Amino acid sequence: MLESLDAVTLARAQFAFTMSFHIIFPAFSIGLASFLAVLEGLWLWTGREVYLNLFNYWLKIFAVTFGMGVVSGIVMSYQFGSNWAAFSDKTGPVIGPLMAYEVLTAFFLEAGFLGVMLFGLKKVGKGLHFLATLMVALGTLISAFWILSANSWMQTPAGYAVNEAGQFIARDWWAVIFNPSFPYRLVHMVFAAYLTSAFVVGGVGAYHLLRNRMLPEARVMFSMAMWMAALVAPLQIVAGDLHGLNTLEHQPAKVMAMEGHYQSHLNGAPLILFGLPDQDAAKVDYAVEIPKLSSLILKHSLDAPLNGLDTVPREDWPPVPVVFWAFRIMVGLGVLMAGLGLVSLIARARGRLYDWPWLHRAGVAMGPAGFLAVLAGWFTTETGRQPFTVYGLLRTADSASPLDASAVAASLTAFVIVYFIVFGAGVVYLLRLMAAPPQSGEEGPSEDAPSHAAGITPATAMRSRPASPSLEAPS
Amino acid sequence: MTGATELATVWAFIIAFAVFAYVVMDGFDLGLGMLFPLFPKKADRDLMMNTVAPVWDGNETWLVLGGGALFAAFPLAYAVVMPALYTPIIAMLIGLIFRGVAFEFRARSRRQNGWDLAFAGGSLLAAVSQGIALGAILQGIVVDGRQYGGGWWDWLTPFSLLTGAALVAGYGLLGATWLILKTQGGLRERAYRLSQPLLIATLVAIVAVSLATPFLEAEYWRRWFAWPNIVLTAPVPIAVAAAALALWRSLAARRDTPPFFLALALFALGYAGLGISMWPYIVPRSITIWDAAAPANSQAFMLVGVAIMIPIILAYTGWAYWVFRGKVDPDAGYH
Numbered sequence: 001m002l003e004s005l006d007a008v009t010l011a012r013a014q015f016a017f018t019m020s021f022h023i024i025f026p027a028f029s030i031g032l033a034s035f036l037a038v039l040e041g042l043w044l045w046t047g048r049e050v051y052l053n054l055f056n057y058w059l060k061i062f063a064v065t066f067g068m069g070v071v072s073g074i075v076m077s078y079q080f081g082s083n084w085a086a087f088s089d090k091t092g093p094v095i096g097p098l099m100a101y102e103v104l105t106a107f108f109l110e111a112g113f114l115g116v117m118l119f120g121l122k123k124v125g126k127g128l129h130f131l132a133t134l135m136v137a138l139g140t141l142i143s144a145f146w147i148l149s150a151n152s153w154m155q156t157p158a159g160y161a162v163n164e165a166g167q168f169i170a171r172d173w174w175a176v177i178f179n180p181s182f183p184y185r186l187v188h189m190v191f192a193a194y195l196t197s198a199f200v201v202g203g204v205g206a207y208h209l210l211r212n213r214m215l216p217e218a219r220v221m222f223s224m225a226m227w228m229a230a231l232v233a234p235l236q237i238v239a240g241d242l243h244g245l246n247t248l249e250h251q252p253a254k255v256m257a258m259e260g261h262y263q264s265h266l267n268g269a270p271l272i273l274f275g276l277p278d279q280d281a282a283k284v285d286y287a288v289e290i291p292k293l294s295s296l297i298l299k300h301s302l303d304a305p306l307n308g309l310d311t312v313p314r315e316d317w318p319p320v321p322v323v324f325w326a327f328r329i330m331v332g333l334g335v336l337m338a339g340l341g342l343v344s345l346i347a348r349a350r351g352r353l354y355d356w357p358w359l360h361r362a363g364v365a366m367g368p369a370g371f372l373a374v375l376a377g378w379f380t381t382e383t384g385r386q387p388f389t390v391y392g393l394l395r396t397a398d399s400a401s402p403l404d405a406s407a408v409a410a411s412l413t414a415f416v417i418v419y420f421i422v423f424g425a426g427v428v429y430l431l432r433l434m435a436a437p438p439q440s441g442e443e444g445p446s447e448d449a450p451s452h453a454a455g456i457t458p459a460t461a462m463r464s465r466p467a468s469p470s471l472e473a474p475s
Numbered sequence: 476m477t478g479a480t481e482l483a484t485v486w487a488f489i490i491a492f493a494v495f496a497y498v499v500m501d502g503f504d505l506g507l508g509m510l511f512p513l514f515p516k517k518a519d520r521d522l523m524m525n526t527v528a529p530v531w532d533g534n535e536t537w538l539v540l541g542g543g544a545l546f547a548a549f550p551l552a553y554a555v556v557m558p559a560l561y562t563p564i565i566a567m568l569i570g571l572i573f574r575g576v577a578f579e580f581r582a583r584s585r586r587q588n589g590w591d592l593a594f595a596g597g598s599l600l601a602a603v604s605q606g607i608a609l610g611a612i613l614q615g616i617v618v619d620g621r622q623y624g625g626g627w628w629d630w631l632t633p634f635s636l637l638t639g640a641a642l643v644a645g646y647g648l649l650g651a652t653w654l655i656l657k658t659q660g661g662l663r664e665r666a667y668r669l670s671q672p673l674l675i676a677t678l679v680a681i682v683a684v685s686l687a688t689p690f691l692e693a694e695y696w697r698r699w700f701a702w703p704n705i706v707l708t709a710p711v712p713i714a715v716a717a718a719a720l721a722l723w724r725s726l727a728a729r730r731d732t733p734p735f736f737l738a739l740a741l742f743a744l745g746y747a748g749l750g751i752s753m754w755p756y757i758v759p760r761s762i763t764i765w766d767a768a769a770p771a772n773s774q775a776f777m778l779v780g781v782a783i784m785i786p787i788i789l790a791y792t793g794w795a796y797w798v799f800r801g802k803v804d805p806d807a808g809y810h
Contacts, residue, residue, distance in 0.1 A: 063579050064579045064580075064583065066532075067532075067575055067576055067578060067579045068576060070532055070535065070575060071571055071572040071575035071576055072572070073539070074535065074538065074539055074568060074571055074572075074575075075568045075572070077539050077542045077543055077546075078542050078557065078564055078568060080546060080553075080557075081542070081545075081546060081553045081554060081556070081557025081558070082557040082558060082560075082561050082564055082565065085553075085554035085555070085557060085558050085622065085623065086554065086621075086622070088546055088550055088553050088554040088557070089550050089551050089553075089554035089621055089622075090550075091550075092546050092547060092549075092550020092551075092553060092554070092769060092773075093547075093550060093769040093770050093773040094773070096543070096546040096547025096548070096550060096769065096773065097547045097773050097776050097777045097780075099543045099546065099547065100540075100543045100544050100546075100547040100548075100777050100780065100781075101777070101780050102543075103536065103539050103540045103543045103544075104540070104780050104781065104784040104785070104788070105780070105784060107536045107539055107540075108533065108536050108540075108784070108788040108791075108792070109791075110532075111532035111533040111535075111536045112533045112536075112788065112791045112792050112795055113791065113795070114529075114532050114533075115528070115529025115530055115532070115533070115795050115798075115799065116529070116795055116798055118528075118529065119528065119529050119799070120529070120798055120799070123798050123799070124798055135791075163770060165621070167550065167769075167770070169769075169770045169772065169773065170770075170772055170773060170776070173772075173776055401554075401557070401558040401561075401622075401623070402558060402619075402622050402623060402624075403558060403561065403627075404627060407561060407562075407627050411561070411562075411565045414565065414569060415565075415569075418569050418572060418573075422572055422573065422576050425576075425580060425584070426576060426580065429579075429580060429583040429584065432583065433583070445579075445582075
């Protein structure tokens with residue numbers, strides 16, 4: 001099996017694997033950082049202890065998540081060079097600066113204020129601590145801005161020229177940064193991150209409501225999460241639709257793959273709900289389709305002609321089955337999320353938000369929905385960009401490093417083993433933290449193990465001693 | 476194109492600064508991890524971890540800046556060096572993963588020893604890999620057109636193993652002197668006793684690498700020993716000797732703050748020595764900083780960001796260190 005795989009395929013597998021693991025953590029921490037900022041703001045504003053308890057509860061989860069995001073992210077910043085050297089040489093002058101700006105304006109901001117956010121409440125006071133939380137949350141959003149700009153430039157390159165060394169160079173930085181697909185992708189991803197966190201928070205809240213529906217922290221969590229689901233999930237569907245129309249304009253082959261349209265339809269294209277795309281035969285087997293609906297969605301007209309992949313040279317086709325199925329998983333989950341949001345509104349109106357076990361069970365089941373939708377969405381857009389790294393301009397096959405397949409296979413194996421051990425353990429710890437109910441007088445993250453063993457009752461711990469006692473400086 | 480030449484020079488110094496900032500900040504943090512096995516008591520280990528827990532994320536961000544800025548400002552060098560250093564880079568990343576997650580995981584796990592081992596082993600692996608990568612760059616990389624042209628094992632030589640060992644000794648010294656700065660009592664006394672052999676090991680390593688380097692390339696030899704260069708290069712080893720002597724005395728006198736900063740001075744001098752050897756090459760003997768430079772408009776665009784952001788970053792990083800300044804108190808947990 002392995003000897004039949006070439007170095008490029010293995011490098012792609014490695015990128016997909018390490019990236020899929022990585023994206024999980026920022027997708028969660030972007031939303032969670034904003035949630036923490038809101039919780040701390042509510043605590044400072046209302047003085048209600050429930051918000052501080054929730055802040056400290058989720059702060060511990062954030063610390064574990066953020067640490068995993070940092071270490072899996074360092075891998076990404078070196079993998080461009082190690083596995084995709086030709087890509088790095090050619091695109092470095094354009095997307096390198098975008099990533100450098102991400103490091104300068106986002107990564108340092110997050111990392112610099114994280115220590116104070118985690119351990120510094122008693123040292124710097126409430127005001128400065130809130131500032132640190134806000135800076136961390138801001139950092140996650142700025143990071144999304146730059147990395148999505150870089151990714152979008154690879155999808156819809158603009159504002160560039162090519163120099164005599166064959167490198168892309170920027171002609172107009174504004175056009176590079178705000179390339180045609182960037183605004184849509186940024187909005188779609190930030191909504192996705194907020195929804196991902198909302199469904200995790202909602203799932204945890206629902207889990208604890210099933211055990212104790214009087215628990216105030218669980219009620220607040222669940223209620224806040226369901227507001228997000230009810231408000232943001234429908235907005236996300238609108239944003240996704242606009243993003244799709246933008247893709248149709250700039251990357252039509254990707255949309256053809258998403259739709260499973262191997263053939264052109266001159267008189268209204270059907271919407272294929274399900275089917276088995278057969279790339280070799282260029283058709284979708286067992287297709288269940290609704291006539292003309294695809295034309296209606298994409299062109300807002302029942303009889304509008306819609307081109308298929310038969311208008312695209314075969315060597316430029318993306319792998320349709322992956323794109324087709326990933327897209328359906330994403331859309332299906334999006335509809336379920338909006339559905340749960342809607343049901344929660346009805347339950348809220350009837351005053352049953354906190355005592356309807358079936359709603360809570362659905363909330364628990366939907367807890368990981370955001371992660372799956374994010375992964376499916378990224379598989380849709382990245383696989384749909386194939387066979388190019390820079391769409392239409394630089395082929396994936398011409399982007400790789402001059403490495404032996406055995407070298408890439410060895411590093412891929414190492415990453416798979418390490419990631420399953422490390423992030424597997426991390427997920428266990430996260431689930432353990434989430435399974436414990438939030439308490440009155442919840443402690444923040446403390447590296448200080450002796451304090452856990454000191455036998456202080458949780459209820460008084462927060463008030464009677466610093467959040468991280470061992471870090472207290474002599475005054 | 477004079478503007479472009481100067482821009483590339485400025486960027487070479489910016490990347491050199493980022494890498495040095497990384498070595499200064501993550502060096503003690505990796506060194507402390509490697510010293511973990513010598514401090515078997517859990518309470519000591521908790522304390523050691525607490526001295527770096529609030530700042531390690533920021534420390535490692537300098538490594539991301541080094542890699543990211545190399546990608547952006549010198550894409551050709553990034554594209555040649557990363558495949559050449561494939562194995563040590565992957566090993567470093569895996570080491571950093573294990574040690575990075577250990578900060579949170581060891582507090583969450585029911586079996587702490589596993590993550591203690593991950594912290595120590597990951598720190599050691601990252602340090603050795605960084606040292607080997609440094610040696611592999613110094614000894615030269617085979618370049619073919621705009622790509623790496625060598626084999627998968629080119630990085631592995633006696634010289635690169637020597638630089639790997641040298642960095643382990645040096646980071647160990649930084650870690651031990653950091654503990655002197657941040658702890659007290661028995662833990663600090665152990666750190667003093669460890670610092671002395673680590674200083675000797677570091678000096679042996681510096682001397683060995685310094686003696687071996689000029690023999691790698693005739694050009695290194697000329698640069699250091701030919702007249703009149705020797706007038707300018709001779710102060711470097713003299714300053715190393717002076718710093719080492721001062722460090723030895725401050726350890727013997729059980730001084731608190733100077734050892735860490737003198738150990739940093741040793742690193743700064745060693746780093747300056749590397750700069751003297753390499754300049755103006757970014758891949759020794761094959762690619763100069765000007766060959767590898769991204770177009771001037773890319774470098775200029777980023778320079779705006781660097782000029783604005785680096786002072787701000789240094790300011791809030793300094794603030795974070797200030798907030799967590801002073802000795803870490805082992806008894807505070809029981810109040």
